[in-house]
Amino acid sequence: MKEQHLTDTGRRSFLKTAGHLMIGFNLLPLAFCQTKGAQQESPRYPGIPVRPHIDNKLIDSWIRLDAEGYLTVLSGKQELGQGIKIALIQIAAEELDISPDRCRIINSDTGQTANEGFTAGSNSVEGSGKAIRNAAAEARLRLLKMAAERWGTEPNSLSVKDGIIRSPSGDEISYWKLLEGKIIEGAVTGEAIPKNFQNYQYVGQALKRDDIEKMAKGESHFIHDLRLPGMLHARVLHPPSYSARLDSLNSNQVESMPGIIKVIRNGSFLAVVAEREYQAVKAWEAMKSLATWKKSPIETLPGQLMDSMKNTSGTPEEVQMSEGIIEKIEKAPLKHQAEYFRPYHMHASMGPSCSVALWEENLLTVWTATQGVYPMRATLADLFSLDEDKIRCIGVPGSGCYGHNGADDVSGEAALIAKEFPGKPIRLQWMRESEHQWEPYGTAMAFQLSAGMDADGNLLAWETKIWSDSHSTRPNGRAGSFVSARHLEPPVEFRKGGFSGGSYRNGIPEYSIPAKQLLLYNYSGPLRTSSLRGLGAYGNTFAMESFLDELINKAEKDPVEFRLKNLEDPRAKTVVETLAEKSGWKTRQKSTSNGFGIAYSRYKNSTSYFAVLAEVEIDKGAKAYKLKKLTGVIDSGLVINPDGLKNQTEGGMIQSASWSMMEEVVYDQGGIVSKDWTSFPIIRMLDAPEVEVHLIDRPDTSPMGAGEAAMGPVAAAIANAIFDATGSRIRHLPLKAEKIDWDAIS
Template sequence: MNISTPLNATRRGFLAGTGALVVSFAIPAVAQEGEVATPATPAPQNPDLPGSLAETPSLDAWIRIDANGKVTVFTGKVELGQGTKTALRQIAAEELEMDPASIELITADTGQTPNEGYTAGSQTIQNSGTAIRHASAEVREIMIRQASEKLGIPAEDLRAENGRIVASDGRTLGYGEIVADDLLHVDATGNVPLKSPDSYHAIGKPFARVDIPAKVTGGAAFVQDLRPEGMLHARLVRPPTYTARLVEIDEDAITSMPGVVTLVRDGDFLAVIAEQEFQAITAMRAAYATAKWDEKENLPDQNDIPAFLESAVSETGSVASVGAESVSGARTLQAQFTRPYQMHGSIGPSAAIALFENDAMTVWTHTQGVYPDRDALAEMLDLPPEKVRCIHVEGSGCYGHNGADDAAADAALIAKWLPGKPIRVQWTREQEHLWEPYGAGMLTRVSATLDDSGKIVDWRYDLWSNSHSTRPGSAGSLMAARLMGRHFQLEPAKLQISPSGNGDRNAIPLYDIPNQRVNWHFVPDMPVRVSALRGLGAYCNIFSLESFMDELAEAAETDPVEFRLRHMTDPRARTVIETAAEKFGWSDDPLPQGRGRGFAFAQYKNHAAYLAIALEAAVDRETGIVKISHVACAVDCGEAVAPDAIINQTEGGIIQSMSWTLYEAVQFDRTRIQSPDWSAYPIARFSAIPDSIEVAVVDNPGTPYLGVAEAAQGPTGAAIGNAFRHATGKRIHDLPFTRERVKTVLGV
């Protein structure tokens, strides 16, 4: 059960979520939906069903109706601030003919909800929303058929309205009066027609976000806010480096401190537990001061990551191979781009609460995958998976595999030492920065040949990168398991090329280019800890491809927007390109010195949302500061369920990508990470936010949902790079565009 526990909650109320499950549907035990397909991903039970219904076809896994008419909808996806809790209600309400506010939504909980793997890849509305919509439509038709039998009226003379079935003669039956035991315990058929867009009352309409009130009023909005009665506070004492080993710690000195309950040591895993939070913090600081570690120099030279990546390749995979092997033309251009290791940079450091009681573990966590996390925790704790329950509670910061799963593991490992007590683990800012998995560094090289007419006739693209996901599923993905005496090992990374992409996501240009070769030079081991950061490889790949498209446009003496349209036949892609250019007021009119325009386009994963963006930037040569002023973009994510949420997600993606592009890079020496706080890892401040951001939602009613949350990251970075080039005549190939790098490129 999801919980919104107030700060003065009782222990009884807090633990209510661990009670018996009263619904009858069966939840698959192993299914996982990762960033890429793996052997562990089960085949769909019915691959012809839409969205996540393919893996979980039973209607009562998605919709429950009580005898009093209360409707509860279940999703295996989580709220990450993207508006999921509101949009999924809208989708269900549309087909059930109800008010969205009257529907209760239960998000990811291994005790109640379908297994939809990770909330990742902008797939919540695409997969879960599609499943909920089709399930809701079938439930509506079941209600009508049952009412037809009860009222003795043909089904065609009945309609659903406000949670009731209404007959042409005025008689009505509420859903609660119709529902019976196991009525919905049937598999979906996928054959019930959906409502037509001209009859919508919920989809595409404005509704207040249900997750916002607690966030703006100081309520218990996040897992960090939960304070159950009887809770103990735990703080970690992490090693100074990934491979450091604990040599010595004065345990008696720590455990004798005021309020300290115990010190947990398991191999190199070390934590202090106290009655009050500041007592735990004080004990943690004392433990850091007295602990002695054996650490070694094992990181490469940060200033030569491209050389490291090229030297560490284990195999090369072909992502695309189309057309002729060699092509001649009028002119060939080449370029190289790099991306550093980058953080999720969660504003709220990771936290979790765990309770071990009656030989079962319950964990409240802001993980993005409750089922994969459950399986990893079960392996780490040597418990059967059915004895571990993971309940999602929002966290203040996410966007991929940050410290959430590790905090859950920390809390669970400690809770097993102290049965019957809720254990709260709260990371520090330094721990979040030093121990979260980073977005992987990348090296890319691209070359292309133009013919005499200025069209691209040949394209070669090579990328060097690790796998971008080491998410849970096995214990070795959890830092607690890797530090404990048993020392679980991370599973070896494997090269996996799939339609969704990983490091190779968006490595294939969507443009019409007859001859293409795209290769992924796979690096199995990264020098720092890496995993999924929003967009995976798409951010760097789109930055590289779209920056290079501007170079080709310049060589072809063609406007960058026109050059893209020249190579694009996809009508939806052309629409967003043209819409963004029109909304921005794109032209070749001269700008004041030091100011430039930039444009970029991509379809996320080449099969999700289309997004084009235009922006204006000012470059200060003396300070090296790049300031983005006006931004305009257009996005097509299929049918627009919640236009305001689409705009919010796009605006957020633009700002996040701007921060990545202008500021963010993890620093390290040959031994340690050197970015423990915001001063050593700067992000965009409010003063850097563009003066205006305009988002045009290109709605396509009745078309499939495409997902939108990660569509803006790649195009934004490229548009900034292209605006810098337009403003200065120079190209920055290495992210980020720090003040120092800008001045170096400009020769200041």
């Protein structure tokens, strides 16, 4: 039975005393953390009170004008390195006519910010940005009305510069003096009209990000850097494989080691707590050598995976149907069919997952790199049968993310350990092999594409079949989503979510085709899976744009002209045309040692447009190839911060190149083999291609998410470039050089 709800007074007291206030781009010094016997530290912005979030419709849930002359923006979205903080500040500063230098941001904190679910799907600017823009516009209108009433004039006669309202007669008053320390009360009504883009001062400017400067200088920024008074250090020993169960452990031998405070054993959940981190690491190594496990082999091995998908998935989900499509394909003058495969991919975060948790008098605070603090809170409440009002989750950036990695699991484990040590902050960091072996992967996927077209290169009919495991097992109120909850005694049941929409994301061609059909086969595979950047869009776009390139070659058409002929959306055409212009497509220098490949996609068929050209260089003697250059063009509507958009796009292009050319999770009957950077290599700086990104700014349209737009097109473009250079088509990722038919190259 869950604990009773805290009273409003008790909740406010908890929010003021449990945890610290995460504001702006600074992690240390801590805002405040009061525990018995712990020294209280001052917040960076002492004028900002900790006010619980109440209602998403209230202005004060998104915008606060602080007494000392600052604007505080509040967002439920987590900073994942995508630069969302500076973008949201620019949006708010623009609508309120306040210099961004006067602005700071609180984000992703169940004690203060709105519940915006998960930071995922490139939705932050579209979702949080829209809410903040509307709230800021409403706040500005109300402030102008207040000033107009004071001066006996009309609001539309007033002007604002850096938070100072001016009347035609020369009267001046600041927002802050006008409010006299009070909040702007009331809901966002929609009465206020946001500023016209022609009057923008800050939106569209390449404002610098403080977090990048901190990272460059090696200053405290990540959850890994967080230190609290009296903090203890922990390590968890995960089982060697999914089905393994703990048989025995001589814990006395571990507990006798220097600095070790306790070995925690609950079912197959094993953890050690120490005074210092290195002591915890040494104890972890000792536990690993002493523990014995009962194991069961993984039955479906990598070589059997594609056949297993196609033979065990059952009745398909009919996502989109077209009567008689198979006959239309068969009767087409030109027809083609091909199969493609994407392996399991891992997030492979640079910093192993980390969290800090504190229990005190039935109150739990967790500092976490999760992508959803409210879903995390709900899941912790389920795990501990605790009322959600007694849990506060504070988002802190993690070193690497791109979806549902180990950040949620480590947060649940830190809380489990902290419950054993009331009043003591517990810092838990995973070991590298735990990160590689136990994070939820992006699922393997299989694709079968069939299409028919006429002799002039007009697409007539297209069928897509997809086989995929789940793309979302995020913690969202069910404790079984925490992997270690399944190892407790008794174990917490895990029920895999469906979220099949992630499987067929970008699976339906955007091209103008009279008959389209998509069938999805849901598959339960041998490895743990969840959200990875782009979900199914990466694999679907790789398969689709590779298949399209095969059709183009079969019809002996130009890749640019073919796409333009079969696209209707003017913005899609402009992206492809701009790519051809910027990359010098018509004047490219073709030789026997290089190849060029093009790919295009509109992410989710509804957000950012992206086209890319890949150039590869072939070394036939060494039987190797090198990705020389990637040129991309992106249309994300209104550009908030051009540097931020370029950074997001470049990062996506490089990560996709790494996934596509070399990354795959290797496993055998005994479990995951890819335990480190040697067994799971990623692209290094020496092998990274030259990257060139061109932006199409459309200030008269809404901004769109861009973080995941580049993933799929880059994979296909590289595959198409390899074919252009070698005549060898690689349909199974990764695009390793040994898959090229070198003997067939003239």
